[in-house]
Amino acid sequence: MNVTLWVVRSPLAFAFIAVGTMKLFAYEKFKARSEKKGPTGITRGLAAFIGVAEVAGGIGIVLPMATNTAPSVSMWAAVGLSTLMLLAIGFHVRRHESPVAPGILFLRAVFVLFGRFSR
Numbered sequence: 001m002n003v004t005l006w007v008v009r010s011p012l013a014f015a016f017i018a019v020g021t022m023k024l025f026a027y028e029k030f031k032a033r034s035e036k037k038g039p040t041g042i043t044r045g046l047a048a049f050i051g052v053a054e055v056a057g058g059i060g061i062v063l064p065m066a067t068n069t070a071p072s073v074s075m076w077a078a079v080g081l082s083t084l085m086l087l088a089i090g091f092h093v094r095r096h097e098s099p100v101a102p103g104i105l106f107l108r109a110v111f112v113l114f115g116r117f118s119r
Helices: 004-024 027-034 044-067 073-095 100-117
Strands: none
Touching: 004 044, 004 073, 004 100, 027 044, 027 073, 044 073, 044 100
16 A cells, blocks of 8 residues: 555655646746636735645655655645645636546545555
């Protein structure tokens, strides 16, 4: 189970760190990509907040288990990321966009959460 958790957790962390970094440091590019179907209403401040949460969650889901320091932080990072993805699913559904990408990330975060919680 530990190997499976690492196989799921590593790409999940990479995805959140990559997307969160884009929201933090390349807001204009993020805004151009997200507003293809019309204005989203996501301000620079909200995008920065989401970006920080995603980067922190991506780091928090891997680093504590990799260093074997405070492994419960990994579980709480998975809780935060799954909550964030539930909100993202609602956002995409409201905009009549496909919720598949945040749905997959949500399922992976929940898998990591239950994998850590069951131990």
